[in-house]
Amino acid sequence: MSEPVALSRRELARLITGIENGDAAALQRAKALHASAGGASIVGITGAPGTGKSTLVAALTKEARIRNRTVAILSIDPSSPFSGGAILGDRIRMRELSGDAGVFIRSMANRGAKGGLAHAAADVSAVLAAAGYHYIFLETVGAGQAEVDVARVADTVVVVEAPGMGDDVQAIKAGILEIADILVVNKADRDGADATVAALKAALELGEATSGHHGLSLPTAIHANDSSRRMPLIKTVATKGQGIAELLNAIEQHSTQMLQNAELRRQRAEAEIMLRLGQLLMAEGERRLDRDALLRWATACAAHEAHPDDAARDLLRSILPDTL
Ligand SMILES: Nc1nc2c(ncn2[C@@H]2O[C@H](COP(=O)(O)OP(=O)(O)OP(=O)(O)O)[C@@H](O)[C@H]2O)c(=O)[nH]1
Numbered sequence: 001m002s003e004p005v006a007l008s009r010r011e012l013a014r015l016i017t018g019i020e021n022g023d024a025a026a027l028q029r030a031k032a033l034h035a036s037a038g039g040a041s042i043v044g045i046t047g048a049p050g051t052g053k054s055t056l057v058a059a060l061t062k063e064a065r066i067r068n069r070t071v072a073i074l075s076i077d078p079s080s081p082f083s084g085g086a087i088l089g090d091r092i093r094m095r096e097l098s099g100d101a102g103v104f105i106r107s108m109a110n111r112g113a114k115g116g117l118a119h120a121a122a123d124v125s126a127v128l129a130a131a132g133y134h135y136i137f138l139e140t141v142g143a144g145q146a147e148v149d150v151a152r153v154a155d156t157v158v159v160v161e162a163p164g165m166g167d168d169v170q171a172i173k174a175g176i177l178e179i180a181d182i183l184v185v186n187k188a189d190r191d192g193a194d195a196t197v198a199a200l201k202a203a204l205e206l207g208e209a210t211s212g213h214h215g216l217s218l219p220t221a222i223h224a225n226d227s228s229r230r231m232p233l234i235k236t237v238a239t240k241g242q243g244i245a246e247l248l249n250a251i252e253q254h255s256t257q258m259l260q261n262a263e264l265r266r267q268r269a270e271a272e273i274m275l276r277l278g279q280l281l282m283a284e285g286e287r288r289l290d291r292d293a294l295l296r297w298a299t300a301c302a303a304h305e306a307h308p309d310d311a312a313r314d315l316l317r318s319i320l321p322d323t324l
């Protein structure tokens, strides 16, 4: 494994801003640093708003520091144009961590990153890994497609659920169970925690039974657990530190599996290449798109004289001539 690259906090902060803004020099530097980014454990923490992700990340960070590991925390909000510091509530919660030289905290928002934050988050994670941080926690705010994409660039995905958020299990509703490597039912001090655990277990079993057909398709090839039975399901009370050591152990175990398994790493890399390829194709398609033809088709479709599917296929053929 390569040695960490010496980067001051100030250099790191500037580099991250550059990556967020799509600045060419910063992206070039991030690419160069990728070669030194192999040793970290990049952990996505995702789940519905208010499930306790930030509290969990703070608790995990304290536990990691007790174990003498350094930590970088990236809180990522695809819906917000603001970044730089953490949002206020988190800032208060993170205050006791931020005086620690072994902890780096930063938030990222949807500023200049065209086509989503996921590849920017991947670049920033690689930079933090190259700088020598052992754990990189990516907390995503919200539970839409953008958050799923961000989680996908992590090596280990922790999906956080909490009881008392209505009858539905949010993670199932949002379709994020299928990217999970580890499931957490946080707020286990609340009524309904056992019911939430039972609902998740049922969903996992259902996912196993119906895999590849419809509904949940667990487990995925990308975050490979070869059996849903093996997916850790951990109850935590983040506010009291309960279950946190067990959760960090599960993260460590998954991350070790990744480091030892070249096939898993290849699949993870393939997912990131596909994500980037998708973004490049969208950008290239938009660049080549015949705007006049789009306008003609849109007018015809609005008048119900043409079908949007025919329009889309015709425009695609003008971009990629041998498309069916
Ligand atoms: N009772 C209880 N409350 C908790 C627990 N963990 C977090 N909370 C509380 O739940 C609220 C939301 O916690 P956050 O950590 O901000 O949740 P989040 O998922 O980061 O929220 P967003 O970033 O807004 O999506 C806060 O008031 C926490 O103090 C827990 O284990 N038990």
Ligand SMILES: [Mg+2]
Pocket (backbone or CB within 6 Å): 053, 054, 055, 090, 139, 141
């Ligand atoms: Mg949060």
